[in-house]
Structures are given as structure tokens and as C-alpha cells.
Amino acid sequence: MRLVRLGAEPAQVGADIRAAISAWGAGCSVLGGVAVFGCRPPGSPRPLDAVIVLPRGVVVVLGVDLPEPALKVDAPLQTPWTIDGWPLVRTEGAVNPGLEGLESAAALARSLQSRGLEPLPVAAIVVVGPYAGQVTQPTTDLHRGVRVVSPNTTSILAAARELAxxxxxCPVEPAQRLLRVLDESCEIGPAELIDEGFPESGATDLATADTMLIPKYTDRPAAGGTARRFTPRGKLIAAAAALVLVFGVLGTWLTLGRPAASPPPRTPPVQRADGVEFTQRVAARDTSCDRHSFGDVQRWFEQRPCRGLTRAVFDTQVSGRPAAVSVAIVELADEQSARQLREVADTAGTGGVTDLIADGSGWPGGPDGFDNSAQAVQQNGNQVRIVQTVWRGRTSTPDDTGLRALAERGLRLTPQP
Incomplete structure (x- = not known):
């Protein structure tokens, strides 16, 4: 693990985080990668104690200072944490540090995606200190890409291995570009990154490469001249070539005037977020939003027309359970309008943007609709993303933790035309 220190740790437990990661040593014998301490990536809601860039994933690390050492920390993502049975009271920020970790990971993932970087999953580790004897997380929360651990080498290392x-x-060249997002002046040479486990850019995996061997045929010229003498084998080849030519011409005559055959069906676009595969089934682009919305959101659009609306529906599976994801991207005139729409759309009972299934763009075996869906809303500049998720073939509820985690992943999807 190569270490890069940009600034001071934002949390007191950050010193323990740095000491724990430093103990892994240089090279890839333990884990490899590059750890950047004291940075704030573009779009991050808060400074980060560390960002660990690994060959198979990126992990943001947040330090949380407890009022005093704790024997037991209960760390769910949906409700406030409890420290030795007492609630962890927060006056600002998310309801608990775990959600802040997810927000930081999502912000970094969006920043990397907008720059066209290698699609590595971005996860989060929340380190609580100065001491936590036992940290408990619900099993469903572990699938959401966040770990809450004590500030020691073993715990942080185990969490990083689980998440990456x-x-x-990730090859060397994309890794260099990724590191420059964290620090514009970060210059780590290819040899150093290769030592840390990143494969060389442009390397070809010959074990999986498709190869085809074409036998070479050489017809020797006749002795004493340049004229080619046909052997029995040569005559057979010439006759076969003539037959191919005749059948080709005949086929052209037979098909003359017929319409060209239709092209093969297009393969649905596939994207990945945090290791989950999403297959795009339908997509549409519109210039009007009020005709494709309802409730208070529709009335809001009637007073403030949008510049564009992009919608898509994705098919996916979570732990073997089929689900559907609706993504709507609204482009507005300015950032202030986007912030107002986010507040309206993120309030329960205020309506929303109509999904493509409700507009009649379903497919065989697809969901019946997005009633009782879980939702995630996000603003980025003058754009607002609204994501809805439902289970296929089973009951869905807005507070389903699995669907809410899926909605957060859906914020990273980009509809393809």
C-alpha cells in the first residue's frame, strides 16, 4: 500500500486510521493499492480521512469520533446509532454516520463516472473511535456497500477486502487518472502502481482472447517458368471457387428486388454499479415534463417548464431476487430550480415523474408498474435524478431496505438512447 498525505485528518480517529493502513506496508503482499489521506473529492459532502484506491475497487474512509470509548456500537443505516444503549445524537448531517459514508461513496462514484473513468465500485468504511469493542450492523445493511469498524489494522483490512x-x-493508466481526481498534482509512475497490484495498461489476457488460425496454402510455380501448373488439388480448388461464384450470382438474381433482411435485434445496454448488473429495457427522451408527471410535481412543472426529460427502466437482480429500476433525469434552467424540484419530489405524497411502464412502454415479463416503490432523489447542478425501485413478482414497500439500497445504486445509472 502506497501512502499519499494531502492534509490533516478531519477526525481525531483519523490518526489511528492512518496508522492502521500504514501497517499494511508497501507492495501488494497484503492488499496493494494507494491510500490518499486528508482529501475531499469533487462533490463530496465532507472531507474524508482517506480514500483507498485498490485494483478492484475504491473505498472512502470516514472517521467518527465517539464521546468516549464504547463497548458496543449498534450501527443501522435507517435509524440513529446507539452507543452502549444510548442514542448517538447528531445536530447536523445525516441521521447517522453510515448514511454519510454512502453519500460520500455515491458522490465520488458520480464524479468518476462523469469523467469516463474505469467503472470501479465505490464503497465506504466508517471507522468509529477512539475505541469500539463490538460493532453490530444489520445483515441487510452489509449488502449496501458500507462497513462500520473499529480503528485497528485487522478490522479495516478485512472490510477493504470484502468491499473491493x-x-x-483497474489498469495503470485509468488508476493514474483516478488518483488525479483526488489530487491534481498526484504523479505516481506506472512501475510504482504495478508494484501495488495494478495491471499494466493495454495488456491482453491471452487465456481469454479469441484466436483463429487460418491455414496457409502455397501453390508452387512450374519449374523453369512463371506459369502456374495446376495440380489435381489445384484443379479441385479452382472448381470449388467457380461454384461459389456461380451460386453467388444466382443468389443475387433470386433476391433482386426483395427488401433487405432486417438487422439482428439490438443487445440491451448493460451497466454495473457496486457489482450489480442493470439491463436497460426501455428508454425515452422528451422536452416536456408536465405531460409526464402528476400531483404537486406536475403543478410545479406547469409553472417552471423543464428543458429536457430522460427516462429509462432497468431490469436487475439483487441476491437472486428480480427487481426493476425506473430512472428519470430532469434538466432545468438553473441550479436553484433544480434544488426546489428536489425538495418537492423528495417529499412523500407530492406526486412525481411518470415512469415509462405507466406510459405503456412495458415488456413481456417486466413489472406491472412502480406502485409502492422505494425512491431516491438527487440533485447535481441543474439536473435532478429521480429513481424508483420495485420487486418483480412480489410485494414492494417504500421502506424496504433492499429496495432503498437499490435506489441509491440506481442514482449512478445513465440511460442510453
Whole structure:
């Protein structure tokens, strides 16, 4: 693990975080990668104690200072934490530090995606200190890409190994670009990154490469001249070539005037977020939002028309359970309008943007609709993303933790035309 220190740690437990990661040592014998301390990536809601860039994933690390050492920390993502049975009271920020970790991971993922970088999953580790004897997380929360751990080498290392499991390693060149997002002046050479486990850019995996061997045929010229003498084998080849030519011409005559065959069906676009695969089924682009919305959101659009609306529906599976994701991206005139729309759309009972299934763009085996869906709303500049998620073939509820986690992943999807 190579270490890069940009600034002071935002939390007191940050010193323990840095000491724990430093103990992994240089090279990839333990884990590899690059740890950047004291940085604030573009769009991050708060400074981060560390960002660990690994060959198979990126992990943001947040330090949380407890009022005093704790024997037991209960750390759910949907409700306030409890420290030795007492609630962790927060006067600002998210309801608990775990949600702040997810927000920071999502912000970094969006920043990388907007720059066209290697699609590595971004997860979060929340380190609580100065001491936590036992940290408990609900099992469903562990699938959301966040770990809450004590400030020691073993716990942080185990969490990083669990979270950085992308199927393909990030090559050297994209890793360099990723590090420059964290620090524009960060210059780590290819040799150093290779030592930390990043594969060399442009390397070809010959074990999986498709190869085809074409046998070479050479017809030797006749002795004493340049004229080619046809052997029995040569005559057979010439006859076969003539037959191919005849059948080709005949086929042209037979098909003359017929319409060209239709092209093969298009393969649905596929995207990945945090290791989950999303298949896009339908998509549409509109210039009007009021005709594709309802409730208070529709009345809001009637007074403030949008510049564009992009919608799509994705098919996916979470732990073997089929689900559907509706993504709507609204483009507005300015950032202030986007902030107002986010506040309206993120309030329960105020309506929303109509999904494509409700507009009649379903597909065989797809969901019946997005009633009782879980929702996530996000603003980025003058754009607002609204994501809805439902289970297919089973009952859905807005407070389903699995669907809410899926909605947060859906914020990273980009509809393809």
C-alpha cells in the first residue's frame, strides 16, 4: 500500500486510521493499492480521512469520533446509532454516520463516472473511535456497500477486502487518472502502481482472447517458368471457387428486388454499479415534463417548464431476487430550480415523474408498474435524478431496505438512447 498525505485528518480517529493502513506496508503482499489521506473529492459532502484506491475497487474512509470509548456500537443505516444503549445524537448531517459514508461513496462514484473513468465500485468504511469493542450492523445493511469498524489494522483490512471485489482489475493508466481526481498534482509512475497490484495498461489476457488460425496454402510455380501448373488439388480448388461464384450470382438474381433482411435485434445496454448488473429495457427522451408527471410535481412543472426529460427502466437482480429500476433525469434552467424540484419530489405524497411502464412502454415479463416503490432523489447542478425501485413478482414497500439500497445504486445509472 502506497501512502499519499494531502492534509490533516478531519477526525481525531483519523490518526489511528492512518496508522492502521500504514501497517499494511508497501507492495501488494497484503492488499496493494494507494491510500490518499486528508482529501475531499469533487462533490463530496465532507472531507474524508482517506480514500483507498485498490485494483478492484475504491473505498472512502470516514472517521467518527465517539464521546468516549464504547463497548458496543449498534450501527443501522435507517435509524440513529446507539452507543452502549444510548442514542448517538447528531445536530447536523445525516441521521447517522453510515448514511454519510454512502453519500460520500455515491458522490465520488458520480464524479468518476462523469469523467469516463474505469467503472470501479465505490464503497465506504466508517471507522468509529477512539475505541469500539463490538460493532453490530444489520445483515441487510452489509449488502449496501458500507462497513462500520473499529480503528485497528485487522478490522479495516478485512472490510477493504470484502468491499473491493470488482470482477476486473483497474489498469495503470485509468488508476493514474483516478488518483488525479483526488489530487491534481498526484504523479505516481506506472512501475510504482504495478508494484501495488495494478495491471499494466493495454495488456491482453491471452487465456481469454479469441484466436483463429487460418491455414496457409502455397501453390508452387512450374519449374523453369512463371506459369502456374495446376495440380489435381489445384484443379479441385479452382472448381470449388467457380461454384461459389456461380451460386453467388444466382443468389443475387433470386433476391433482386426483395427488401433487405432486417438487422439482428439490438443487445440491451448493460451497466454495473457496486457489482450489480442493470439491463436497460426501455428508454425515452422528451422536452416536456408536465405531460409526464402528476400531483404537486406536475403543478410545479406547469409553472417552471423543464428543458429536457430522460427516462429509462432497468431490469436487475439483487441476491437472486428480480427487481426493476425506473430512472428519470430532469434538466432545468438553473441550479436553484433544480434544488426546489428536489425538495418537492423528495417529499412523500407530492406526486412525481411518470415512469415509462405507466406510459405503456412495458415488456413481456417486466413489472406491472412502480406502485409502492422505494425512491431516491438527487440533485447535481441543474439536473435532478429521480429513481424508483420495485420487486418483480412480489410485494414492494417504500421502506424496504433492499429496495432503498437499490435506489441509491440506481442514482449512478445513465440511460442510453
Amino acid at each position: 471485489t470488482y470482477e476486473l482489475p
